[in-house]
Amino acid sequence: MKKSVLVTGANGQLGKCIEELSLNFEELNFIFKSSKELDITSFNSIKAFFEKHHFNYCINCAAYTAVDLAEDEKEKAFAVNAEGVKHLAILSKDYNTSLIHVSTDFVFDGLKNTPYTETDAPNPINVYGASKLQGEQYIKELLDTYFIFRTSWLYSEYGNNFMKTMLRLSKQRQELNVVNDQIGSPTYAKDLAEVILKVIKEDSNNYGMYHFSNKGETSWFGFAQEIFKQKKIQINLQSITSENYKTKAKRPMFSVLETSKIQSTLNFEINDWRMSLKNLIMK
């Protein structure tokens, strides 16, 4: 019998990448649900859904991802990123489903200067990070059969992301200022989608927490420079410090993730971030 996979938050950028790749997995039966079709904050609606179908896997792509807005909408952020995830963990346990969840580098405070490992202590410095950490904690408390993939600086051809913002702004302005003192690893959402589908395809039982980002590190300025270089766009790009670009939510200054665990345990080769950007741009 085909394995059945529920994808929540399916209209976001990760959900869309999974949908695109799902065409290569005929042995899996996918059910994609957008926020309108399945709201993870409503326990009763997801319970009814789990009762009706049997899912071998639930991939949770649903999240409240507006980092700055979350400072003013704490309740909303926690409702989705913490309580919604708790609902999925409870139901995954009750209905014998493995839960694949995605978390963030923003659970860390950014005070380290070497890549964060899965065993480093989280210490979020904004509401979004705190809400995502609470979601992780619910899963760990309630469920054994889970994978949590912490990732960073996601971009793709879908949804809203830094790459698309840069390309849009380059059409409207001749000069752009981008911060050069926050360091992380840009990650193509399709690469993350690939590792998630590999876990399902192989029925891996190496459950637990994993860090996944593309290899290498850069600043937002370095990321912007590479986008314009690869797209052959001429623009006056200026680097500025975070001090000169105030945002409502504080961001970790350094949030590079150490990815050796996922590479060795799940046997997954990770691309350098520049190569993955090229793969998307050449698509």
Ligand SMILES: NC(=O)c1ccc[n+]([C@@H]2O[C@H](COP(=O)([O-])OP(=O)(O)OC[C@H]3O[C@@H](n4cnc5c(N)ncnc54)[C@H](OP(=O)(O)O)[C@@H]3O)[C@@H](O)[C@H]2O)c1
């Ligand atoms: N984007 C990044 O840079 C980044 C970095 C690190 C980690 N992550 C994590 O990676 C995961 C995927 O992120 P993404 O960039 O694909 O996010 P995204 O594009 O913002 O997509 C999130 C999706 O979740 C849906 N959603 C929101 N509330 C929901 C609810 N109550 N019930 C069901 N669906 C709901 C949204 O639908 P609506 O649009 O209708 O609200 C949206 O389609 C998230 O867990 C995120 O925290 C992202």
